[in-house]
Amino acid sequence: MTTYKLLLLPGDGIGPEVMAGVETVLTALAETGLATFEAETDLVGGSAIDAHGKPLSDATLAKADAADAILLGAVGGPKWNGVAYEIRPEAGLLRLRKDLGLFANLRPAICYPALADASALKRELVEGLDIMIVRELTGGVYFGEPKEITTLPDGSKRAVDTQVYTTAEIERIAHIAFDLAGKRSGRVASAEKHNVMKSGVLWKEVVTEVHARHYAGIALEHVLADNCAMQLVRRPKQFDVLVTDNLFGDVLSDVAAMLTGSLGMLPSASLGAVDARGTRKALYEPVHGSAPDIAGQDKANPIAMIGSLAMCLRYSFGLGEAADLVDRAITAALAGGARTADIAGDGAPVLGTRAMAELIASELRVRAA
Ligand code: IPM
Ligand code: MG
Numbered sequence: 602m603t604t605y606k607l608l609l610l611p612g613d614g615i616g617p618e619v620m621a622g623v624e625t626v627l628t629a630l631a632e633t634g635l636a637t638f639e640a641e642t643d644l645v646g647g648s649a650i651d652a653h654g655k656p657l658s659d660a661t662l663a664k665a666d667a668a669d670a671i672l673l674g675a676v677g678g679p680k681w682n683g684v685a686y687e688i689r690p691e692a693g694l695l696r697l698r699k700d701l702g703l704f705a706n707l708r709p710a711i712c713y714p715a716l717a718d719a720s721a722l723k724r725e726l727v728e729g730l731d732i733m734i735v736r737e738l739t740g741g742v743y744f745g746e747p748k749e750i751t752t753l754p755d756g757s758k759r760a761v762d763t764q765v766y767t768t769a770e771i772e773r774i775a776h777i778a779f780d781l782a783g784k785r786s787g788r789v790a791s792a793e794k795h796n797v798m799k800s801g802v803l804w805k806e807v808v809t810e811v812h813a814r815h816y817a818g819i820a821l822e823h824v825l826a827d828n829c830a831m832q833l834v835r836r837p838k839q840f841d842v843l844v845t846d847n848l849f850g851d852v853l854s855d856v857a858a859m860l861t862g863s864l865g866m867l868p869s870a871s872l873g874a875v876d877a878r879g880t881r882k883a884l885y886e887p888v889h890g891s892a893p894d895i896a897g898q899d900k901a902n903p904i905a906m907i908g909s910l911a912m913c914l915r916y917s918f919g920l921g922e923a924a925d926l927v928d929r930a931i932t933a934a935l936a937g938g939a940r941t942a943d944i945a946g947d948g949a950p951v952l953g954t955r956a957m958a959e960l961i962a963s964e965l966r967v968r969a970a
Contacts, residue, residue: 605636607670609641614896616674618955623958626961630927632966646690646691671883673884702874707777710734732842733842735778737766741847745763771807775812792826792829826849864889867888868885869886881917903957
């Protein structure tokens, strides 16, 4: 059996607690004999600033580069509000994404049947929801130059961020979206603001061209990003694969997350290009942040993190059976009524982070036996 090399980067806030949930599930997975792992743990974000004075050391980046896959918890928190912009916790995560070329961010928003009532929307609007947001992750306004604040002659300031996309960047993310749609319902919606932004004009043009040249069997719809946000809360099930740029993807995936009941439910995969050996760099992380308000209290929902492990098994290692097992264990735990605080109804009994992860691990053992 192959042993897979994982780099675990728990990060800050609730990151270490939800990552402990991953380790619980990894132990259970190893017992099933479906897969074995060699997991190393390192620092990223604020915890790395405390140890090394920067949010991602070169040594950690080298380990990330050498790993078969990376699992990341969350970065950031009020403790590091005062640090310089260049070395803020988030810069560590952004450097990992950029330097490893992880341009394709897949954020599935699935509404588990047992959670339809935890959604902010009515049950009938979200029950059965299964959207795949494909967010471009290494371009756009996150990385465009210039990116600066300058002082004007009168002493006031001027801030610039640059939204920039090239044909090649749009083409490769469009291919990811259309290929995924081919394995799903065959529908892609592409969101941009071509009515206001040049980058939106090019985005729409390139997506249209890629579609026309290669994907006759897929239905493509263009939607303005603001309208897309509105449609997501009005009639979310109209979407299947939703492809969009880095910033719109950041915003729209938070909206989609809430449809599923809680931000604590959404996993994600960030993938690089396939190399000559047929492998690709990959980082898996929950969509939620470090939630400093509940950190260290055993309150966080570990499901987005454990779901990210399932995505890792599926996309990086081709372990579909093991991934299904993890997903089914999560579904079973929820169906049995297990709830962390973020998804519990009023007065319902609440599990802590550890208990939820242990329950998922034991559901997994039962299903693997
Ligand atoms: C996300 C997060 C990050 C982002 C932050 C932590 C830099 O919000 O992954 O959605 O903006 O991409
Ligand atoms: Mg975000």
